[in-house]
Amino acid sequence: MSHKVVLITGGQGYLGLSIAKRIIDDTPKETRLTIIITSRTFPNIKNAIKELKAYVLKNHLDRPALVEFDYVTVDLADMVSVCAALRELELRYAHIDTVVFNACLALYDGIDWVQSCVQTLQNPVEAFTYARYKIQRPVKPTRDGMGSVFQANVFAPWFILRRLTGPRQVSKDKLEVEKMETPVLGSGSKVFWISSLTADTMAKSPSEGGLDLDDIDLFNTPESYEASKREIDLLHHATAQLLKDRYGVxxxxxxxxxxxxxxFVPTLNVFAYVGMLLAFYLCRWLGSPYHNIDPWKAANAVATLDATPNDQINLFTKYGSATDRRGREYVMKQVVPGLEQGFDEEEAQNSSAETGTGAGAGAGRRSAGEAYKLYLYVEALYKVWEERLAKQVVERYLF
Ligand SMILES: NC(=O)c1ccc[n+]([C@@H]2O[C@H](COP(=O)([O-])OP(=O)(O)OC[C@H]3O[C@@H](n4cnc5c(N)ncnc54)[C@H](OP(=O)(O)O)[C@@H]3O)[C@@H](O)[C@H]2O)c1
Incomplete structure (x- = not known):
């Protein structure tokens, strides 16, 4: 019997749960399915697994193969916690088929009501698509010294991805697989980066308010959430071909x-929440394909692509969950601004060296240079943390 293993970070959120349920629906009934959920807290994990179990009992009672749930608690803004979670995954799983980097840290702190009225009057659909009125707290350094949003949304997922494609770092006699060299993520595995539409707002040059790669940790940007999503877009482009060629991922x-x-619930009162939902429906009715509203529809792109053969996937497409005016879902294909032609490492190296990543460079060359610079940065940081955490594991084993 085949066995499919899926890891969803932040799997207890609305989107995470919908992705899990849709993957359960789409996985052949004869395949044993294991879904691993992560959260920072045990109660959130317990609630999520309770809901998913109820979903299976209600909708898949006649399924011949097992659907089972597992979890790891992890704080992505804490490298020791990431290390402990990785060790658990390396010990428990011979192979993971799908990873969804769904968790995200956002420092939202409320709404600038004046700015929201101004933007809504200027362009209502844009105001409820690319909101520029959400107040975000400034990014602070984590215990590990990184910017919290960069660490949780960009670096920790990259670290997990890199570690799981390499040899396991756990004691050999405890392993489920025969060889330490057998990676958890390998040939056939899929890894989903969950980005956002709002990443595009940070594609401008730094002088125009776009992502500034001199501040990769995002300490100085007021829009750290959007900037971290742009970093995800860049990092995905810089690494997708490499991951495919080197690891088959x-x-x-x-x-x-x-x-x-x-x-966004914590930042809104009940009236604002209802008003926002009404505005979302209005945007959809006016023709916006982006207002999925229902997390189930928002999970469509991941669910559909997870069931799509790997050779039919374009590495340089940004896939989107979309709905038409009547709320019928479909998967849309988009490109990342500045990386419309994909990513060529040699060209990016030259762009980075010749023109730098400043405002003087054209959008395409600048974005390719930025993607390459970001890749070099996270890769160097990966090596630093791999070494530091290797010592951490030894210490833990001694106890
Ligand atoms: N909502 C939207 O309209 C929208 C639009 C575009 C993109 N997205 C993206 O869709 C994904 C899901 O969004 P959502 O709105 O469903 O968010 P959500 O419900 O808030 O779920 C995200 C989860 O991430 C986890 N998380 C936060 N900080 C973490 C950390 N430091 N370490 C580990 N886990 C952490 C939290 O789980 P615990 O508290 O249990 O740890 C949280 O519940 C995100 O990547 C988001 O950027 C959402």
Missing amino acids: TSLLVQPGIFKSTS
Whole structure:
């Protein structure tokens, strides 16, 4: 019997749960399915698994093969916690088929109501698609010294991806697989980066308010969430071909559109929340394909692409969950601004060296140079942390 293993970070959020349920629906009934959920807290994990179990009992009672759930608690803004989670995954799983980097840290702190009225009056659909009125707290350094949003949204996922494509770093006698060299992620595995539409707002040059790669940790940007999503777009482009060629892993870039979720509830009162939902429906009715509203529809792109053969996936497409005016879902194909032609490492090296990543460079060359610079940065940081955490594992084993 075949066995499919799926890891969803932040799997207890609205999108995470919908992705899990849709993958359960789409996996052949004869395939044993294991879904691993991550959260920072055990109660969130417990609630998520309870909901998923109820979903299976209600909809898949006649399934001949098992659907089972597992979890790891992890704080992506804490490298020791990431290291502990990785060790668990290396110990427990011979192979993971799908990873969805869905968790995200956003420092939203409320709404600038004046700015929201101004933007809504200027262009209502744009105001509820690329909101520029959400207030975000400044990024602070984590215990590890990195910017919290960069670490949780960009670096920790990259670290997990890199570690799981390499040899295992756990004691050999405890392993489920025969060889330490057998990676958890390998030939046939899919890795989904969950980006956002709003990443595009950071594609401008730094002088125009776009992502500034002199501040990769995002300490100085007021829009750290959007900037971290642009970093995801860049990093995916710089590494997708490499991951495919070197490890056989298919990296996919997905934006889920706009949907109701736990992340913005805390910043809104009940009237604002209802008003926002009404505005979302109005945007959809006016023709916006991005207002999925329902997390189930927002999960469409990941679910559809997870069931798509790897050779039919374009590494340089940004796939999006979309709906038409009547709420019928479909997967849309987009490109990342400045990287419309994909990513060529040699060209990017030259762009980076010749023109730099400043405002003087054309958008395409600048973006390719930025993607390459970001890749070099996270890769160097990966090596630093791999070494530091290797010592951490030894210490833990001694106890
Ligand atoms: N909502 C939208 O309209 C929208 C639009 C575009 C893109 N997205 C993207 O879609 C994904 C899901 O979004 P969502 O709105 O469903 O968010 P959500 O419900 O808030 O779920 C995200 C989860 O990430 C986890 N998380 C936060 N910080 C973490 C950390 N430091 N370490 C580990 N986990 C952490 C949290 O889980 P715990 O608290 O349990 O740890 C949180 O529940 C995100 O990547 C988001 O950027 C959302």
